[in-house]
Amino acid sequence: MEFLAKGIALAGCALGAGIALIAGVGPGIGEGQAVASALEAIGRQPECKGDVTSTMILGCALAETTGIYGFVTGLLLIFVAPGMFTGLLG
């Protein structure tokens, strides 16, 4: 019985980590759109290339935040949560 409970807890952690990484989809789409718009802008006005590029990199790094939250959650679920749950179950 205890074995089963531990198994379910570990499986939950692993599945949760996988699901948490779906958070990477959002920043991927967002950054892709940001880069596409920046390329359009550079194509229209090649003289602003430096300004557009630096602003775009800053914006991309900010848009990455939600993906990073997902990544940290996944890490916690893989490295921290199993120890906690198996400790609770004895």
Add this chain to the structure above:
Amino acid sequence: MDVDISGARVLFTLPIDLPILGELAVSETIVVSWLVLLILTGLCLWLTHDLKVEKISKRQAVAEMLVELANNFVVGNMGEKFRYFVPFVAALFATGVCSNLISLFGLRSPTADLDTELAWAVIVFILITRQKIKTSGLGGYLLDFTKPIPILAPFNVLSEIATPIGMSFRHFGNILSGVVINTLLYGALALASSKLLGLIPGVVGAVLSQIPILDVGIPAILSFYFDWLSGLLQPLIFSMLTVMFIANAAEE
């Protein structure tokens, strides 16, 4: 083939009995942080000794350029009255860059540990709150939570707490993801090279398969992104956000 991804190792514990924390554990993070501080102090001393007004050396030109950059960054984003923030923001940025790039020497960067960033973010949070109380008074600061309608107060408190958490997690996640992906890549390439070279029959194959030949060169491409690009970009974003938040807090 074992791939070991762990947090910062505890090097030794100081036998001091603290009230809640117990014994003081000195981890890799703290020791490497000391090293970073030593490097930065040494760099500052070396850059600023023997300054002249005329006929400046190249070293002094570099020092002046760095100070000018920091001044422009802070004054350009916050305005002239916040000139006293220049040393703080510059120190934050320099510590961040140095901590991230120290991983190039094979040390574990202190920024791959949430404690470091959380400490910075808490300091920044205190500065933001101080600035808010300074501009609108304690009553005004507390009243700000009930805007636009009082029922939103819990969410305003939440969004206030989310500021330091977001700032620290952004930096931490970027650096740690680099550490994790680099470790996985090194492990995978070592395994691949040992299997590939193990195909050579006889003693030669047995000897060659012990050497992870594929580990040479290929990880450098990823290291360019994770160590150099995010190592330089994340401190910039951290100090940019610091500057923006404090300037916003002064506006209300």
